Amino acid sequence: METYQQLAITRFGEPAVLAMQTQTLPALTDAQMLADEQVLADDQVLVKVAYAGVNPIDAKTRAGLGWAAAQNKDNLPWVPGYDIAGEVVACGQAVRRWSVGDRVSGFIGFPLQGGGYSEYVVVPAEQLSSVPASTPLRQAAALPLAGQTAWQALEKAAVNAGDQVLVLAGAGGVGHLAIQLAVARGAKVFASCSAGNADFVRQLGATALDYRQGPLDTQLKDADVLIDLMGGDVGIAALSCVKAGGRVVTVPTITAEQVCEQVRQCGLQAEGMLVTPSVTQNDTMMAMLAAGTLRLHVDAVYPLADGAAAHQAIESGHTRGKIVLAVGSDA
Template sequence: MNDRMMKAVLFDRYGGPEVLYVGRVPRPEPAPGEVLVKVRAFSVNGGELAARAGRLRLVSGRTFPKRVGLDFTGEVAALGGGVTRPAVGERVWGVLGRTSGFGSAAEYVTVPAERVGRVPDGLDLVDAAALPVATTAVTALRDKAGLRPGERLLVRGAAGGVGNAAVQLGQAYGAEVTALARAANLDFVRGLGAHQAVDHRSVRPADLGRFDVVLDTAGTDLETFRRLLNPRGRMVTIAFDLKRPVASLGYLAASTVHGRGRVRFFSGNPTQDHLDDLARYVREGKLRPAVHTVFPLEETAAAHRALEAGGVRGKYVVRVA
């Protein structure tokens, strides 16, 4: 077998999960400032589902084959020029940056050295793959919203990858956490530390009361949930409505100057500092991985299909080797 090649999950056209397949591509070499990581596991994220389906084709274009995979855990296999840390063999995790696109669904990936962090000792690399996107919850609650002890926090999509981390961190930050999730997942989010768990299909948002911070992971009905803010409330969303992208992004922009409470929108782009914070929360027992199901690399399409079906508790993780 040619050791200059590696397995990777690819697709040659936009479409459903069935377009994904495991092919062989050249193994990357780390450029100066980069590390080569032997990937052990990655998780499936909503953004890559949208990209695979062609909802972001105005950005991603029509050059194929394309790749999937946003986050990863693994071991450092080689160092690019000028890199001294992390060391070869060190267990690391990370999230590919905005300019890198997708591609962690593979046996190897190259990443700038400043975009990987050390995985806490004792944490299995497959379980750990559920956590890198939790940096988004850290940024949303701590840095964007400035969540304070005693405040009321509403987490929309509380059982998902970012949502379950937000519930755990909200409780750790001393907030009173209300979690919106499917009825089947209410016990799950209570177990994460939610003070109230509410079936999002059986309640009107207006009946939930007022909140100091709203964290949205869906990107729809933003105006409705914005109305739940207290006078000094803050709302953060990590998504926009992919069915109405222009209108949704327009509303986000308009919220900065109209009405009560700006809606802060951002996409996760963690650095080593964010990943080090994540590791500290894990060591302190404030955050734990929530893995719904582990799939082998050859069944990545099944993992995409499961996430699209809804009802996930935590993360769908794919084991590479």
């Protein structure tokens, strides 16, 4: 038996409640032992995780906020993390697509299981995408949840060529991908950001709106679509940028009801969203990364043991692109 490390939420609260814990795993070379110990079902693979993505939902759950926290309050310690990339080290008997040594990434265990902040994780084979040799695993780990959130937000808003689209928090993990995907649809994109991120946002294809230079509605009028990645008062204030009959998709679930009610009072079309894992979407964006038609910016990489610092960074609201944890290797 060998041991491996995980980072777990020991109780709800500040980042310091995250703590390392040790688990045991049967010898990976002993297929019968894996079966006897029920480590793998027939349709599952065991992944040695190289990197795990860090997302705002991880920090909210750790703080005890939202549905995943409510459902897991009696399951602590609980290992968060929905984005992984790494290497297949064992396969269930019915798995045909994957072989030991394959590089994979996936949006896993959403929303109740999590498990990505771990050196090893058992994953249904169908939840994984292949990672091209040219794509760094740290980028592959940063893509799934943020990329699919951006993709599905644009789909819900029915963004088309020629639409004027406002993306709030355009330099963030979801925002910087939403900009590029909207530009690829032929939209004219505007994005709120700080002055320090203006050049970054412009390089992605958007017109930068500095939120510190006054209300956004003094900088943009008549947007067809608002992709609200901030929620709350910030999302509500941005409604005045949207033209009559415009479409609004608000992503933060905690304030979605509040924002949608205000949207309806303004005579706009409103919808909240909870991302749904999609291997097809992940495969498509992975191919775009490999082809250079999608850019994914990793702002910082933290060791797994420094997960508390990663949570502090993502809660600051000032990260550019994505944050990832180096879990098992520097691959």
